[in-house]
Amino acid sequence: MHRLIRFIKKHPVKITIFIVLLIIYFFCLPDPLFRDPSSTVIESKNGDLLGARIAEDGQWRFPESDSVPEKFEQCILHFEDEYFYYHPGFNPVSVAKAMVHNLKAGRVIRGGSTITQQVIRLSRDGKRRTYVEKFVEIILATRLELRCSKQKILALYTSHAPFGSNVVGLDVAAWRYFGVLPHQLSWAESATLAVLPNAPALIYPGKNQETLRKKRNRLLKKLLEKEVIDSTTYTLAITEPLPQKPFPLPQTAPHLLQYAGRNHAGKRIRTTVSHDLQHRVNNIVKQHYGILKQNEVYNAAVLVMDVHTREVLAYTGNTPTDKKHQKDVDIIHAPRSTGSIMKPFLYAAMLDAGELLPHTLVPDVPTQISGYTPENFDPKYDGAVAADNALARSLNIPFVRMLQEYGLERFRDKLSKFRLKDIDKPADYYGLTLILGGAESNLWDLCKTYASLASTVNHFRETSSEYYTGEFTEPVWMAGEKAGFGDISREKTVLDAGSIYLTFQAMQELNRPEGNEAWQYFDSSKRIAWKTGTSFGNRDAWAIGVTKDYVVGVWAGNADGEGRPGLTGVTAAAPVLFDVFDALPVSASFPVPFDELAEAEVCRNSGYMATPLCPKKTIRIPLTGQRTSPCPFHHLVHLDQNRRYRINTSCETVTNIVTEPWFTLPPIMEYYYKTNHTGYKSLPPFRADCFTEGPAAMDFIYPEEGRTVVLPKNFEGTTNKLVVKIAHSKPGTTVFWYLDEHFLGHTRTFHEMAVLPEEGKHLITVIDEFGNEIKRRIEVKR
Structure with missing residues (x-):
């Protein structure tokens, strides 16, 4: 010291x-040693290449790999640096031999560089090859040996070595020249690639084949002599052909690659996508694209999620169309008009709030609300329809009226809890059209929401009747990430499990949604809760299906927004949906959330809570449903002995009065309901000698309030008349008709009146014999 x-x-x-x-x-x-830009690479959950994007400098250069396949390692070490694992970064013997050979030749004919030195040279690309530079390389190589392990240095070399043309690194070379992953290379293929960094120009397609073959075979011969391979392997290896042309890199999920590149450019990303399922979904979309384009529909997208993990299993963002038809647009994240796809959310919300029961009758009659006149896809009316049936058939008018009853602002607030990012405007902006496609959302968010609803039911059973606070979490698409479901809570997250379960039950009903064309696509053996949607003008066709385990979402249409006749969720999206479900394992039924459901007696005819006056049936309802109002449509009526007329004490003694319950709908609902329900019986008229009790009611059937009516001409050139119709609650009542205070006539049995008004605005007035009066304002055009 x-x-x-x-x-x-x-x-x-x-x-x-x-x-x-x-x-x-x-x-x-x-540090880092290499700063060259890398390709963006995505892989499947099992490491299969799904796609890659060329680096910014125009090179195919994958991000650095952590490992080197055994076969290639043996090949590159025996070709370039047999003492790689023993030297400190440079090989003094090789350097000395190289100097002797070069001095004798008067020029550089031998390098003597180790793999570590070659890594340094690759990192200092562009430097002139001089003795000074060689000395710098040796110094840096020894420093690299101190910083990195031998395995890391070898991985750096294989990731940055040139393999001809714009191919850099073993990962790309294996794909470009042999169409396989690096670990799948044969001995001959590994040897071919091992000799390329030394002379990358040899791989030029169609040229230098014999020179390349000799170099490869010499390396294989050396491997045989060193007993790395046996004679059989050698014999087979030297007969393998050389690559003739580059293979295209896989583009199995190009739109997921595009999505990944937004925030992870230049990275290698292991995704949650199933390689096999992605291929099957791509083929399904390709097959249906061949059908859709016959109707000039060029774009479609499919998203498949795992309900339990929220992992994305397949991501097909568009069809294999061309640039003219926006093949590069990622539809999965594109905001599009939702059509009817959000109706189940309103249905579940009303069940959850105790304001609706599954079979409650809701009006399906001509409707106008603040100038808005919704219409069903099929322009007919049921008068009254069970709520679950209205959902299964995707009827528009009942849901507009349900939204008005539930509250537009209230429903908008509920949607905000689903985190639908494209629904970002206040309720008044959308109005009642919100439930029919007046808002835009995207396939990602909608599938996420349906998956969260399904998961709520699953978790409720798995956690002994509890919920997760973060149930409506974002899906995950990067392997290793976990969906954050939050903490367990006794309180529901957004909707209770019972309401969601009953909504899915309604969506499983064997009814044909919207039109009658698509029932052939439904496999009743698979209990899929599914919903279709079609936006105004036939611009967007949706279908989303959910089971206990999977969510599949489909959109079809044109990316530029052009509508096409016949483009509906049923005809365009549903067939794709069920083909994708056929490619998935069959799921068990949703578990019944018993603790959020109660058995209750409801009226068989109306679906309301039962009263002593109605025939009953027992169904499951949400716990909150027990506070819904009792049936308003069943009441007692007094009849004569023959039950032909209604009577009262003004014309008959009490002993001769027969009292029985009767199911009666309001006039306008009754008018349409009885045409579809032959068993419906209208109230009998009062006997002529009886004093009529109770208020009479009537309502317009046609035209609707504020409607502009166009009167066409017939073949003779005569203008057709306008036929005005009303419904009256008391059969046989005389009503009097007026047009702008001018008397037109009266009717007694069938309340219809033909009029021929001039162009302009008019007021139609109808007065019955009891003095009741209704009015309707219209505008006439010819």
């Missing part, structure tokens, strides 16, 4: 220089 101190004091300059050199040596190696 004393000697060291004396030496330092005696030679301060030398010590200082040594320390400076040591510091320079320590910091001389750049």
